[in-house]
Amino acid sequence: MNRARENSWLILIGIVGVIFLIGAPQVLELFTIINLTTAIAMALLALSLGLVWGFGGILCFGQSTFFGIGAYAYVVAAINFGGTSWAVVVAIVVAAAFAALLGYFMFYGRVSDVYLGVITLTVSLIFYNLMRRTSGPEYKIGDALLGGFNGINAPPLNVPGDASWFLFPEDVFYVAMAALIIGYFGCVWLVRSHFGRVAVAIRENELRAELIGYDVRLQKLLLFAVGGGIAGAAGVLFANGVGRVTPDVFNLYNAALIIIWVIVGGRGTLIGPVLGAFGLFYLIGSLGQQTSINNNLVLGVILVVFVLLVPKGIVPTVIDLWDRKRGHRGQFRRHGRRQRRRGSRTAETSHEG
């Protein structure tokens, strides 16, 4: 996709986003708006993995870890500070810092891709089991009881500087949607910057990136931390949308769900994961109202169908189809050849020496 066409799409996305931001509370019911806030939190979470996996090539199976840490850190900090403004900052910083710490061991330890997935997932499950066991008065951070299985009630956001002026659910929606728009365009800016282009280069060929002088470990660590920070921000929105944070944010179901959003929406794009998250969130929501088919079964079928039939995800596939229809055949051929070349390249590597 060339830069000019990409820019016109970005403008369109921006306009749709802003219209949605302003218009949704005018036409939708309050219940729907509250639900939307949660969906937006999920979309921001999907965006964070779309950045880390789709552009950095880091398959993090436990993006929910940073999401959950962000949510817990927000609630604990808000209860202790008696206000939420700094709690938001704390949540993002703690999530990013934890991602950086975990990333340090993985990237500087040169952990390979598969094990990276296993480690991140395991860390998320460790948090799940850890937080479930924190019921009882002895488990508290400052004034905040961790509450074990039941979790903690999340104080709603307040206007910065005035801790007694709470935001209504509608106002929280504005904040969430604005955060998503800012997050999205922030990510667009990032992947177009020198830093983002190097991240893509590392995804394409780590050795080459190193040989032209980039510290691959540091670059990956920074990208991973940025992804963790965005996931942390998503956690803050989630805590506000649901009004409660429980250990379930760390569970296997959520960890897998994020991956599915990104696969369905499309790796290598930023809007794909956002749309994937929205789409599946509402699909699961509407399935939840009936009892004839099991939710997870449907989700599983969707995943299998996408992996087998639409492996690139919705957005990249639509772009390809569009190009084909318009006669830009080059783009389509390119992908076919790329896979073949990849295969022959691995064969070449073996008789090196």
Added chain:
Amino acid sequence: MKGEIVVETRGLSMHFGGVVAVDQVDFNLRENELRCLIGPNGAGKSTFFKCLTGQLKPTFGDVVIRDLNVNRAHSHEIAGLGVGIKTQVPNVFEGLSVQENIWLAARRFHPAARARSLVEETLERVRLTDIRRDMVNELSHGQRQWVELGMVISAEPWLVLLDEPAAGMTHDEVLLTAELIREINKTASLIVVEHDMQFIRMIADKVTVFHRGAILIEDTMDVVAADPTVREVYLGHRKK
């Protein structure tokens, strides 16, 4: 004799388990020199090369680049000294365009504006201006080699290490590559690992022959080519 020594190895050895791939190699490269490393398969050239570029950490001995011991340095740190490295199998960013590949290398050491002009300059030098927007994975093997050479020279290195730059190229492509390498040599010292004797004749100044992990002989191409031991090593051991 030419300028000061820029690359030096002292007793460099690389063992893989019980196999000694490089055995106590003492090697010097002087400023603005163009040195070819040759030798039969398994002679240890590529292993020696990987020790120089930080891809392998030597078992014993030292690698010194401009008075700096780089034994334990990572590849990106060696590249950071101003060393351009091309590997044996073309290592390029497959899914990115030709100009993006070269820009990434140029931008590492230069501010944005300078990097842009370096990309233009480099594309001209490696003759890829016409296909600058093409994806690298669509190109022929020879063109991919040039993309990699372009990445090496766009960073304006003072020392260039090339592992089989002419491998898999057509005759015309080899000629252009030889020309390019002589041009690089005007501003940088070079070490070229190569198999192709014809190609070496085109560029060689001084040649180092590797055999069984050690240096067999080090001299001009004519002397080396006339040496009976070298002939024997290359053509196989003849019964006497």
